[in-house]
Amino acid sequence: MLQASEMQQRFSHLQQTISEASRTCHSDKTAPRDLLNWVDELDKECKSAKKIAASGDDDRIRQWIDDLERIGDRAERACMQAGGIDAGVMNAVSTMHSELSELKQQLH
Numbered sequence: 001m002l003q004a005s006e007m008q009q010r011f012s013h014l015q016q017t018i019s020e021a022s023r024t025c026h027s028d029k030t031a032p033r034d035l036l037n038w039v040d041e042l043d044k045e046c047k048s049a050k051k052i053a054a055s056g057d058d059d060r061i062r063q064w065i066d067d068l069e070r071i072g073d074r075a076e077r078a079c080m081q082a083g084g085i086d087a088g089v090m091n092a093v094s095t096m097h098s099e100l101s102e103l104k105q106q107l108h
Contacts, residue, residue: 008050011049011050011053014049014099014100014103015046015047017095017096017099018039018042018046018096021039021042021096024088025092026039028088028089030085030086032078032085034081034082035078035082035089038071042068042071042072042075042096045067046068062108065103065104066104069097069101072100075093075096075097076093
């Protein structure tokens, strides 16, 4: 498991990445509603990062990251299924998903 300070830093970076993906997706008027819903869900869930990290409960932290990664999977799938997605949107969603997957691997 990561040290508390490193965990806080990773969560902060993850929040920034998810917020950036959300802004990018919402700025594209052609982004499918399904994608926007998943990105909004991630953005909402990410707001609890400080509380989760402060809990010090490794199992709870892992479960939270697993849940975020599943939502990230759905967002990425929504991009793929829609087809013709703006390259900036696709890149933002892909970056966000990669961050989630990498953090999940580090925690397991």
